[in-house]
Amino acid sequence: MLLRPPGVYRPQSDTSLLADALTRTLGRSGAPAGTRLLELGTGTGAVALAAARAGCEVVAVDVSAQAVLTARMNALVRGLPVRVLRGDLFAPVADEVFDVIVANPPYVAGDTDPARVRGRSRAWEAGPGGRVLLDRICARAPRHLTPSGTLLVVHSALNGVAATLVSLRAAGLRASVVARHREPFGPVMRRRAAGLAARGLLGPGQRHEELVVVRADRITGHRGEQDEEGDARERQPA
């Protein structure tokens, strides 16, 4: 059982979809020695722990101090060597590269700028279209991948699968969907469904969504485009 205080995201089907995709990516015999893995937005550390069990050297990042403490505790009681750092996406690992990057970022569309959100809703609030964190990850990941590195990112198809694929390809990665799972809305989406439908972001009466895992592989020699705005956004939390 994972330690999970109330303010930290409870592992759900997006967590397990990502963890399963990671297991398949690493293969039956696990990670080759020295495989470096980064998890962005680790929460309880569930995916980071699975990666460490598979033999990866894991760095896990979360913006929430409570999540960082929780993931550290969960790793400690299992005797798994996971380095857990607090910060905004890639900021705590600014100069580091990884063989694998995994992320289950906030992806629920809402009116609030995720940078202004505090408390437990920081786990799901993702701004208009639900792509604020996703787009930052897609743009920045190539800089942090080794030449044969792989990114796995999970989100709802409501955020736009094509947008993720286009964004990753524009950043110089080869990208495709490697897992899908249809499920009923959780409590946050149930509360927002009427409002999202009124704005044309959901079909009338829609109460299900499809989760997808997108895999993107670095194309050797291409480190992606990086704009100045992207650099400025890589910051430590206040």
Ligand SMILES: C[S@@+](CC[C@H](N)C(=O)[O-])C[C@H]1O[C@@H](n2cnc3c(N)ncnc32)[C@H](O)[C@@H]1O
């Ligand atoms: C959907 S939860 C996923 C948690 C965990 N990886 C899982 O799959 O169960 C998203 C996580 O991202 C964290 N997060 C939100 N914004 C972040 C940011 N800018 N940088 C790092 N972590 C962030 C939240 O605190 C939360 O723990």
